[in-house]
Amino acid sequence: MMTTRASLHTLGCRLNQAETSILGEGLKRKGFELVEFGQPTDLLVLNTCAVTEDAERTSRYLIRKTLKHSPHAFIAVTGCYAQTGMESLKQQAGIDLIVGHQFKLDLPAFLPPAHELRKRPAAEIRHAKAIERGDFELPYFAESEATRALLKIQxxxxxxxxFCIIPFARGHERSRTFEDIQREVEVLAARGYREVVLTGVNIGQYAHQGRDFCSLLRWFDQAAGFERIRISSIEPTTVGEELLDLLASSKKLCPYLHIPLQSGDDQILQAMNRRHTIKSYIKLIEKALVTIPNLGLGTDLMVGFPGETETAFQNTLAVATDFPFSYLHVFPYSSRPGTAAVRLKQRILPASIKKRADLLLALDRAKRLAFHNKQIGKTISVLFESGTRDGYSFGTASNFTRVGITVSGDFQNHILPVTITAATDRCAFGHITSDSQTNPAMAIPTL
Ligand code: SF4
Incomplete structure (x- = not known):
């Protein structure tokens, strides 16, 4: 019997990636054979993003592109853009199913059995304007990346x-039930994952039946099965001393924090309706850097928010320069219909936005190089990925440093101590401390 192929594609954040994995599991149970995105397929599931206008444009382009190489493919669209841009997606030819956020993980259930899949004359819509508030459980447990499991908790x-469309796309804060998290942890541990990444939109707000984020982390710290627990992006207002002390004292919690700053100017932060000030943010990261040895510290910076004067931008540049961030994620402001910032005047010219973004991107490269250089001479534990590239095997250190070694063995899914000997802005390089197969005196490739 012919198999029915399905390909999935994710735009946007880690949480979307975690949800695409859950959808993939659901499709396999339904009899689909998963093929790589871009290959001829019978079904495309596109998990969209609505954070920028560009992400929406990309979604529409990918649908057209898929229909070019697979004209009979059934097209199912879900994710944030399916929630916020349903009306415009309805106008696009070739879409068979649009599933809003409320029903996202039920998408496989809305499809006919794999062998009965046919294109529809018009898109079927599964969409709720207001997303329910209750805590949740997940229908399937995801197949994650080979070595790191993405675990949705919130x-x-x-x-x-x-500026943010997310509350409209994903609704109010809600948490996954603790029992459901426990069940998935057991499954993931049995599958052999060494690291779990806790994902969500605002994970520091985790709360279920008296258990808050720190008590959840304490449970993870004791739970059998994983060597590493990593926290994905976390809002500054939800990081307190208790969390910093936990990260400092735990052997499993990774010394890594990604804390979005967005702007280094208090007036802009206020206009953004952010809950922190520059002073409170700096106090927090100074404390984090003192408390947690060799911390990997990343942040998000937005440029071109309405009213961002040259002085305001220089304030952002100064904070980003003065503090030892290990990397910067730089985003140009994108006006999102329905958000409060749409009404703000004093738009910034695209050329100025680009110039500011370029300055911060150059600083990002310098920050990465400085952080990687700081690792030279240190021995850090690295979780290795599958395969090799240009004779190198790559992995990620607990503080999120990307590390390459020359190898003659397969170290996939092993956590090994690596002494760092060299660095570029992309990567640090070294050799496994207790292994003579690697060559510490290697040339640094341009990766
Ligand atoms: S904290 Fe702000 S930027 Fe982050 S998801 Fe919530 S609304 Fe959006």
């Missing part, structure tokens, strides 16, 4: 930052 956000 969804939605109630912070209402004035």
């Amino acid at each position: 969804d939605g956000c109630s912070a209402m930052c004035s």
Whole structure:
């Protein structure tokens, strides 16, 4: 019997990636054979993003592109853009199913059995304007990346930052039930994952039946099965001393924090409706850097928010320069219909936005190089990925440093001590401390 192929593609954040993995599991149970995105397929599931206008444009382009190489493919669209841009997606030819956020993980259930899949004359819509508030369980457990499991613990956000579409796309904050998390942890541990990445929109707001984020982390710290627990992006207002002390004292929690700053100017932060000030943010990261040895510290910076004067931008540049971030994620402001910032005047010219973004991107490269250089001479534990590239095997250190070694063995899914001997802005290089197969005196490739 012919198999029915399905390909999945994710735009946007780690949480979307975790959800695409859950959808993939559901499709396999339904009899689909998963093929790589871009290959001829019978079904495309596109998990979209709505954070920028560009992400929406990309979604529409990918649908057209898929229909070019697979004209009979059934096209199912879900994710944030399916929630916020349903009306415009309905107008696009070739889409068979649009599933809003409320029903996202039920998408496989809305499809006919694999062998009965046919294109529809018009898109079927599964969409709820208001997303329910209750805590949740997940229908399937995901197949994650080979070595790191993405584990969704939370969804939605109630912070209402004035530029952000997420509260409209994903609804209010809600948490996954603790029992459901426990069940998935057992499955993932049995599958042999060494690291689990806790994902959500505003994970520091995790709360279920009296258990808050720190008590959840304490449970993870004791749970059998994983050597590493990593926290994905976390809002500054939800990081307190208790969390920093936990990260410092635990052998499993990775010394890594990604804490979005967005702007280094208090007036802009206020206009963004962010809950922190520059002073409170700096106090927090100074404390984090003192408390947690060799911390990997990343942040998000937005440029071109309405009203961002040259002085305001220089304030952002100064904070980003002065503090030892290990990397910067730089985003140009994108006006999102329905958000409060849409009404703000004083738009920034695209050329100025680009110039500011370029300055911060150059700083990002310098930050990465400085952080990688700081690792030279240190021995750090690295979780290795599958395969090799240009004779190198790559992995990720607990503080999120990307590390390459020359190898003659397969170290996939092993956590090994690596002494760092060299660095570029992309990567640090070294050799396994207790292994003579590697060559510490290697040339640094341009990766
Ligand atoms: S904290 Fe702000 S930026 Fe982050 S998801 Fe919530 S509303 Fe958006």
